[in-house]
Amino acid sequence: MFGLLMYGLTLLTMIGIYGVLTLALNLQWGFAGLFNAGIAGFFAVGAYTTAILTAPESANHLGGFGWPPLAALPVAMLLSGLIAWPIGRICLGLKGDYLAMASIGIAEIIRLVFKNETWLANGTMGISTVPRPFESLGQPWGNAAFLLLVVLILVVLYLAAERAWASPWGRAMRAIRDNELAAAAIGKDVVRFRLEAFVIGSMVMGLGGALSAMYFKFIGASATEPLLTTFLVWVMLIIGGSGNNRGALLGALVVWLIWSGTELFTNRLPAEWITRSSYLRALLIGVLLIVVLQRFARGILPERPPRRID
Amino acid sequence: MVGGYGGMDILNGVDLAVEANEIVVIIGANGAGKSTAMKAIFGLVQLRAGSVRFDGQDVTGRLPNALVGLGMGYVPQERNVFRNLTVLENLEMGAFLKPMTLARMLEQVFTLFPVLKEKARQPAGELSGGQRQMVAVGRALMAEPKLLMLDEPTAGLSPLVMEQIFERIVAVNQAGIGILLVEQNARQALSIAHRGYVLATGRNRLTDTAAALLDNPEIGQSFLGG
Amino acid sequence: MAEFINLYLLPGVAVGCIYALGAVGISLIFAILRFAHFAHGDVMTLGAYLAYSVVIALGWSVYAALPFAILGGALASMGIDHVVYRPFRRSPGIIVVIASFGVMLVVRSAIQLFWGVDILSYETGIRRPIPLFGDIRLAQKHIIIIAASVVIAAALHWFLSRSRMGKAMRAMSDDADLARISGIDTEKVVRWTWLIGGGLAAAAGVFAGINTKLHPSIGWDLLLPLFAAAILGGIGRPYGAIVGGLAIGIAQEVATYPWLSELPLVPPAYKNAVAFFVMVAMLVWRPTGLFKGRVL
Numbered sequence: 001m002f003g004l005l006m007y008g009l010t011l012l013t014m015i016g017i018y019g020v021l022t023l024a025l026n027l028q029w030g031f032a033g034l035f036n037a038g039i040a041g042f043f044a045v046g047a048y049t050t051a052i053l054t055a056p057e058s059a060n061h062l063g064g065f066g067w068p069p070l071a072a073l074p075v076a077m078l079l080s081g082l083i084a085w086p087i088g089r090i091c092l093g094l095k096g097d098y099l100a101m102a103s104i105g106i107a108e109i110i111r112l113v114f115k116n117e118t119w120l121a122n123g124t125m126g127i128s129t130v131p132r133p134f135e136s137l138g139q140p141w142g143n144a145a146f147l148l149l150v151v152l153i154l155v156v157l158y159l160a161a162e163r164a165w166a167s168p169w170g171r172a173m174r175a176i177r178d179n180e181l182a183a184a185a186i187g188k189d190v191v192r193f194r195l196e197a198f199v200i201g202s203m204v205m206g207l208g209g210a211l212s213a214m215y216f217k218f219i220g221a222s223a224t225e226p227l228l229t230t231f232l233v234w235v236m237l238i239i240g241g242s243g244n245n246r247g248a249l250l251g252a253l254v255v256w257l258i259w260s261g262t263e264l265f266t267n268r269l270p271a272e273w274i275t276r277s278s279y280l281r282a283l284l285i286g287v288l289l290i291v292v293l294q295r296f297a298r299g300i301l302p303e304r305p306p307r308r309i310d
Numbered sequence: 311m312v313g314g315y316g317g318m319d320i321l322n323g324v325d326l327a328v329e330a331n332e333i334v335v336i337i338g339a340n341g342a343g344k345s346t347a348m349k350a351i352f353g354l355v356q357l358r359a360g361s362v363r364f365d366g367q368d369v370t371g372r373l374p375n376a377l378v379g380l381g382m383g384y385v386p387q388e389r390n391v392f393r394n395l396t397v398l399e400n401l402e403m404g405a406f407l408k409p410m411t412l413a414r415m416l417e418q419v420f421t422l423f424p425v426l427k428e429k430a431r432q433p434a435g436e437l438s439g440g441q442r443q444m445v446a447v448g449r450a451l452m453a454e455p456k457l458l459m460l461d462e463p464t465a466g467l468s469p470l471v472m473e474q475i476f477e478r479i480v481a482v483n484q485a486g487i488g489i490l491l492v493e494q495n496a497r498q499a500l501s502i503a504h505r506g507y508v509l510a511t512g513r514n515r516l517t518d519t520a521a522a523l524l525d526n527p528e529i530g531q532s533f534l535g536g
Numbered sequence: 537m538a539e540f541i542n543l544y545l546l547p548g549v550a551v552g553c554i555y556a557l558g559a560v561g562i563s564l565i566f567a568i569l570r571f572a573h574f575a576h577g578d579v580m581t582l583g584a585y586l587a588y589s590v591v592i593a594l595g596w597s598v599y600a601a602l603p604f605a606i607l608g609g610a611l612a613s614m615g616i617d618h619v620v621y622r623p624f625r626r627s628p629g630i631i632v633v634i635a636s637f638g639v640m641l642v643v644r645s646a647i648q649l650f651w652g653v654d655i656l657s658y659e660t661g662i663r664r665p666i667p668l669f670g671d672i673r674l675a676q677k678h679i680i681i682i683a684a685s686v687v688i689a690a691a692l693h694w695f696l697s698r699s700r701m702g703k704a705m706r707a708m709s710d711d712a713d714l715a716r717i718s719g720i721d722t723e724k725v726v727r728w729t730w731l732i733g734g735g736l737a738a739a740a741g742v743f744a745g746i747n748t749k750l751h752p753s754i755g756w757d758l759l760l761p762l763f764a765a766a767i768l769g770g771i772g773r774p775y776g777a778i779v780g781g782l783a784i785g786i787a788q789e790v791a792t793y794p795w796l797s798e799l800p801l802v803p804p805a806y807k808n809a810v811a812f813f814v815m816v817a818m819l820v821w822r823p824t825g826l827f828k829g830r831v832l
Contacts, residue, residue, distance in 0.1 A: 035630055035633070037574070090816060090819075090820055091816070091819070094819055094823070095831075096629065096630040096633070097566070097571060097572040097629060097630065097633060098572075098767075098819055098823070100572060100574070100630075100633060101572055101760075101763045101767070101815065102815065102819060104574075104759070104760065105760045105763070105764075105808075105811075105812040105815060105816070106812070108760055108808060108812075109806075109808065109809050109812055112805060112806060112808065112809065115805075116803070116805040116806070227641070231637050231640070231641060234637055235637075235638075238634060276648065276649050276652070279645040279646075279648040279649045280645070280649060281645075282641050282644070282645035282648075283641065283642055283645035283646060283649065285641060286637075286638045286639070286640070286641030286642035286645065287638070287642060288638075289634070289635070289637065289638035289641070290620050290635055290638040290639070290642070293624075293631060293634060293635050293638070294620075294623050294624075294635075297627070297631060352717065354717070373716075374716050374717045374719070375716065375719060375720075375721060375722070378717075378718070378719030379719065384717050386714070386717065389711055389713075389714060390714065391714075392706070392707045392710040392711060392714065392715075393710055393711075394706065394710050394773070395703065395706060395707055395710060399703050399706075399707070400707075402700070402703060403703065403704060403707045403715070403718055403720060404718055404719065406704060406718070406719055406720045406721065407719050407721070409700060450718070453718075453719050
């Protein structure tokens with residue numbers, strides 16, 4: 001019973017963290033049509049920032065600042081945004097595919113830095129002493145309290161995203177996404193709007209990374225693999241329905257349930273297959289993405305025009 | 311034909327016909343739907359109503375590829391040569407569907423446009439505007455069309471070169487190929503054409519022999535510069 | 537000087553050959569199908585592992601296995617196009633890019649399932665470098681990579697400049713719309729584009745495996761320099777991609793030479809950053825690349 005409870009808490013927390021990431025990607029892709037293929041990079045900046053600010057002093061990496069975890073969150077967001085800003089300035093004038101290439105490049109370089117600068121974050125070993133808020137409450141209350149924090153953040157982000165979608169800002173963003181020239185012709189500052197979406201979205205991705213580092217109490221090269229960050233988040237948004245905040249959250253829910261549900265199944269496989277089960281899952285997710293794109297490209301909850309607010 | 315781009319109709323009812331061995335010219339003000347009508351015939355614009363018949367068979371909605379195989383050729387107004395391919399390679403591409411006839415057609419095209427033979431090894435992107443136009447027409451001829459559609463072949467050319475192009479168009483026609491021409495330079499175009507269509511706001515406005523259109527005072531005022 | 541040539545320049549040329557072969561496919565696919573093929577690195581990996589299987593199963597040398605890898609990579613790419621990308625011909629390019637994420641996941645995880653994740657090698661033992669002249673020595677693997685790449689590039693040149701299909705491929709990468717209305721059978725050209733691009737990628741993957749070791753992300757790790765090479769050469773310009781690949785490969789290796797002090801100018805771990813900065817610089821200042829490619 002206790003095990004089941006803990007499993008449920010883990011499941012929900014993970015869905016919540018991925019929900020943060022999909023909402024962020026929806027802001028960039030669903031709202032503004034910006035093809036960010038470098039989620040892993042901003043995720044890493046947020047995660048490592050949190051780890052370095054909060055982890056206890058160690059000879060293996062930069063640290064010992066002793067910040068309270070919750071105070072590290074805004075800094076994580078700020079730093080992700082600071083990195084996103086120059087990249088956005090340079091790349092947002094480019095069409096979709098080029099931004100994808102540039103963003104995947106920057107993500108790989110950010111990951112390289114954390115992997116190779118051992119003084120900074122202990123290289124490939126990573127930092128495994130990241131404190132998690134509410135830990136002192138013990139199990140399961142500490143876990144439940146952390147879940148509550150994630151849910152709270154998610155609700156705030158969702159409400160903000162919904163407001164933004166219906167606001168003149170969101171409308172301008174969609175106009176730019178759908179017809180850049182026409183939007184520019186009616187006097188919208190295309191570059192500024194795009195930059196705002198890119199930077200804000202990347203900040204939220206940093207927040208997602210920070211929450212993840214806290215939850216796992218660990219950040220290292222394996223935790224910023226593009227598969228688990230960039231591509232899984234893309235799959236979630238496309239399956240859920242890009243351009244729809246609820247779709248984004250639903251995508252995180254559905255895909256994570258499939259991802260961890262298959263784990264239950266693959267655990268029953270013969271021993272020599274268990275080690276390979278995560279590849280089977282990745283294969284499945286890849287096939288799912290292709291099938292969804294071919295059959296219903298708009299996702300489970302397609303984009304819809306915003307309700308009028310009077 | 312009724313149709314247009316993405317839900318907005320530009321053609322509201324246009325009727326065109328070209329007989330074999332005929333030169334037919336479409337004239338009209340900017341935005342009258344001249345080029346769109348030509349694209350519609352060639353399957354590049356979605357038709358909402360109406361049909362395209364060619365050589366006795368219904369070809370509505372066929373892909374350009376198939377139409378070339380049936381004997382239709384189309385030369386767009388802009389971006390009509392492969393810039394990084396040589397003149398010779400450009401012409402070869404016209405005969406993609408019929409590699410067997412390559413040598414024979416190449417000879418015919420070089421007879422019509424001797425300058426292309428001189429420039430055969432030069433990338434088409436380096437040629438002058440008039441020569442590029444010849445490459446484009448030549449490439450379309452390589453597929454042995456029965457009907458050749460030219461969208462403003464003289465746009466942006468000097469009067470002298472324009473004269474040459476029109477003269478070559480007549481020569482192509484004399485080789486037994488029907489020609490449908492969209493032209494801004496209505497007077498010169500009508501002077502080589504057999505018949506002409508005048509379009510306005512996506513509809514037929516007038517249809518007559520070229521000679522009659524040239525004499526029509528109304529046409530003279532609106533399109534022929536008085 | 538000899539040290540610079542032996543340890544930096546010549547390895548750079550070998551790496552450049554690998555990039556060149558991969559980048560040609562990316563450039564052609566980008567121009568003809570109008571999307572950046574993110575699964576291209578994984579096609580390279582597939583080629584490398586196919587060669588490995590031939591080496592293990594038949595006991596051949598990896599060089600004899602190369603044609604099989606090329607054939608396998610070519611057919612696999614054409615098959616992937618048929619099943620995955622073909623339904624998207626009229627979709628916006630960006631949707632196809634996302635689909636290529638899916639292909640990437642499928643191909644890589646299939647490789648991991650089938651061949652495992654251990655680091656493998658085509659052959660064991662170390663071979664002595666061969667003296668060329670004076671102090672200049674060339675590692676055997678580099679000689680073979682460079683020589684084989686030259687042969688493949690010559691065959692590619694013959695195909696692109698002499699064969700009807702090769703010319704049509706260049707025509708379509710010049711202007712796909714014009715190709716369509718000129719009566720070129722564009723679907724056929726697309727199939728050939730995948731055959732050529734996939735075959736070249738497989739060869740590049742095998743060479744990458746010879747140059748270092750085999751692991752499931754060998755191709756993914758090269759994706760960034762491949763994109764950089766394709767953009768540097770100009771999208772849709774296969775010859776540009778070759779020059780771009782060589783330039784990026786040499787630049788990456790030479791940048792690790794201790795130019796200013798005892799230490800490498802760029803730490804070897806950050807080689808890919810060189811490719812990235814070249815790519816971003818080109819995108820900002822000259823998106824058409826060195827050879828006036830297209831901006832899509």
